[in-house]
Amino acid sequence: MAKTKKFWAWKKNSPETKERTLVLNGVIAEDSWFGDEVTPAAFRDELYAEDGNIVVQICSPGGDCFAAAQIYSMLVDYPGKVTVRIDGLAASAASVIAMAGDEVQMYPTSLLMVHNPATMAAGDHNEMERAIAMLAEVKESIVNAYAAKTKLARAKISHLMEAESYLSAYKAVELGFADTILQREGAEDAEEADVSMLFSRRAVSNAIINKLTAVCGLAPGTENPEADEGNMETDEPPVPPEEARPQGRSVDMLMERLSLIKNHI
Incomplete structure (x- = not known):
């Protein structure tokens, strides 16, 4: 069986603290996840290979929402503390994984993006209706993860996803998607009112049309x-x-x- 390319890597931070870092860079499950039934098991084995707290370092445009859902569940069930650190971008499926953190940290330059799930389908109207129903259920599952972290109303979350929203670090903290903004040592905190921003692709398109x-x-x-x-x-x-x-x-x-x-x- 061909070796599956992993989209994650582990590194030890300190022998004293036993803390490990899980690095998620690039597309989530670009090659395979459920295709060979080995990848999910391999991820779980590596997750539980050692105990102690872990830091999940994310810089990803997203990917397979089903892979993200299973990684989210594994991280939620992990007995140690899970700290998520968004280095640059946690978009789409990667933002779902980020919600598994007991604490979600972002740098001032980081972004978090949420949007509706998408798929490709072909066939008659029955196939199209099945695809629509499937996407609706997938969206509900994603809303579950966002709502558990943010405590926002489901309608508010759904609106953010419909608009394909990019949240700055300060806006993410304001809405509950993140907990902490990492600052340089000795730097003063910026005023949230001045830097809290949300970019909506749909809002921009509508504004241009209007x-x-x-x-x-x-x-x-x-x-x-x-x-x-x-x-x-x-x-x-x-x-x-x-x-x-x-x-x-x-x-x-x-x-x-x-x-x-x-x-x-």
Whole structure:
């Protein structure tokens, strides 16, 4: 059997404290996790090979949510203290693993990202419905891990995931995803109000769309007083200048084309 590439590594910090560090860098389970039934067992064997407290050092964009779920469970059940330290990024599945820490530490430059689970599916509508149902259940399981750590309302967590949210270290602490921000020795703590930030990919996209539609005068529900005055004085609507005319086919034209296609099928 081919040797499976591990996505984790162990290192000892100090013989006196018996503390070990579990390093999770890169994609979680990039090669295999459940495929050969050896990888989960190997991880558990190495986890329990020694006792004592452990530090989980994470810098990962995420990966297999099922692998993350099992690692999360193993770390939660581990009898020693588990300290999670997010070095750079704990995104997607890696953020789930981070929730297993008795204490979650972040550096001021670290980020934590949460979003909806995703998959690839092919087939008829039955297969698509099964995929949707599966993703809904997976999301609920992820919300369970976030809620157990943060104590946030499930609706709030779901909203953060829908928006694909990137949390700064201070925002993560504010919302309960992290406990401690690691500072340089002698450095003063920054004011949370000034540095607590949350970036939402969906919010940014919506903001750009809203700005473009406002600039182009195409915002839904926006009335044009000058156009209304023109309609009152003549039966014909005012003709906009050439550069202001919308490009492409109108909705009515597209609906007409669609009706013709339906009638000829």
